[in-house]
Amino acid sequence: MPLFDYAPAPESRSIVSLAPSYGLFIDGEFTEAKGTFKTINPADEEVLAEVALAAPEDVDRAVAAARRAFESWSALPGSERAKYLFRIARILQERAREFAVLESLDNGKPIKESRDVDLPLVAAHFFYYAGWADKLKYAGLGPDPRPLGVAGQVIPWNFPLLMLAWKIAPALATGNTVVLKPAETTPLSALFFADVCRQADLPPGVVNIVTGAGDTGRYLVEHPDVNKVAFTGSTEVGRQIARSVAGTGKKLTLELGGKAANIVFDDAPIDQAVEGIVNGIFFNQGHVCCAGSRLLVQESIASPLLEALKRRMSTLRVGDPLDKNTDIGAINSKAQLDRITELAGVGSDEGAERWSPPCELPDRGFWFAPTIFTGVTQAHRIAREEIFGPVLSVLTFRTPAEAVEKANNTPYGLSAGIWSDKGSRILAVADQLRAGVVWANTFNKFDPTSPFGGYKESGYGREGGRHGLEAYLA
């Protein structure tokens, strides 16, 4: 047990001023919609604001605005588009604290994460793609790559603003205009971003934000005047989108689910590996598509490693997302909490052994204690299905070949981790893993220059880096 307890260190929420309600951002203006829905703070279930629910006719208006804006935006010299994106990046840096607090309020993620990971990456992403806008002919995609037109983009709730940045920055840099639908449970940072666009004097219609639920998203991706669809979310919805896009000629990129193996070999530095395992699965409450949710540990070190892991988990602080000492915040929604609870229950039912550190959870809000399951086999649902929560399934292996076989034994292929001190083994295993991102002796690292995306049923296309441009150019 720690010698000293942590005193509360709450970040002030006064930096965010929330309006009671928000409209849709279409053609540079906030406009009302007929329906509304409420977005809550998952840490205390208090309503944060009321948000417009976009109906089909609202999406039509947004797509039409994007279409009108496309002509002049795509004709703008790349160097001018670049300057708009640089402006946006700068404004985001200036307003980073405000956005970080807002993101933690609406999403439930710890402030130290939204402050130190999400927001810096968001600004960096706009800076990175800003620089590409006038250099597209050097991207290796032909002498005169052309934008596609109107991009319909649908993003998830786990990294609301970061996913927005991943979608909007490359789309705008390449001369496309966008209609973006944020997730139903986390619409606020996208609406605040709309204000950033206004501050940057971005021409009306270049970015449109339509809030709503699944139906709004479906209507957007199926809209006949959308030329490009980009989606990040579940594999199941990804399949539906791929089906609906079939035959339309729309360009499609999908960043879907994962069930990443985090492989720890017997020569791995144990303390570093434990930090990596914790970061891999408990970062962002495990609401990470590339989370290291399957720990594959070499049998010979399984018991000391698990002991060290449990010791480390006992020091994780779960609670108020706005407390600067919090490691694990709130689960984003009741629905997600129910899903995690159900799958964890299945884990116990199917015979795996469940363990969580003693940990006091707040009375209100949605919470799930960090949990590991040992004695998991490949047949268990908790080893096959994406839980998208702070739940780790532990399996063992004896040889590198067995580790690779087990790691690849999934329809997913988004990410993987390797922990070993032996360089040749890391490189050989990295070669054989069927995953789009492989972290060796590290985990959950992201960078705008580094392409991200999956193999197999984790989707197709890459976001980030030069490769990320390809999704938005013809």
Place this chain on the structure above:
Amino acid sequence: MPKSSTSSRLAVRKTYKLYVAGKFPRSESGRTYLVDGDNVALASRKDARDAVVAARAAQPKWAGATAYNRGQVLYRIAEMLEARRGEFKALGVAGSEVDAAVDRWVWYAGWSDKIAQIAGGANPVAGPFFNISAPEPTGVVGVIAPETLLGLVSVIAPAVVTGNTVVVVASNPQAAITLAEVLATSDVPGGVVNVLTGRAAEIAPWLASHDDVNALDLSGVGDSELATELERAAAGTLKRVVRPVSGVDYSEDPGTGAMTALLEIKTVWHPKGF
């Protein structure tokens, strides 16, 4: 069908069978169909599945071969195709097209050890990390091939040069199986290219929905309704789909797009430090 030049001798005719796992089996269905006077194997759903098994089995080793080695094998294909020009001409393929097909193999042979440098690279991340992106083959590719010999070569070569293995549904069976004979004598490991002759509308849906097929190239699908149906079926396992483009001129410079469409980018991170 090559005709005998001397009237006194009865010609030995060729039987056009499938090409699966490096062998030339008949269709398990026992079916044939008549094409220009030849009885040609009419592939079935089971043949398609057998071909996928063969392609999957061959894939890791083919992808694991060095790029240099794969380039040599592709160049060998060009040599063998050149040597068999006469057979294709006898099938009615223009000499200029056979030449172009040979040259296409040579072109792609050269790409084997270069595409990774074009499609991948080091990423300057903001931190003390080694970070590199490199392309890898997507796996097993179902190919609905265009009718011409040059079209056929132009869809097979870019898939296999990077380490994919393919199941090809060919609509010009004699030329396709004659090409398979070229492949069979070119050190292409069995299963890397599998050729099914028959009706695309019958076989392709089974490839499109097959769980062990990673990508689907619809270049040879002329019927847009069938193309849509296949793309929709492919969505079930989120296959990469190469959509048909009407009016492709295969004699033009193919660019790198046909290769990169069937590649995955893998990015590896490692910390740097003393």
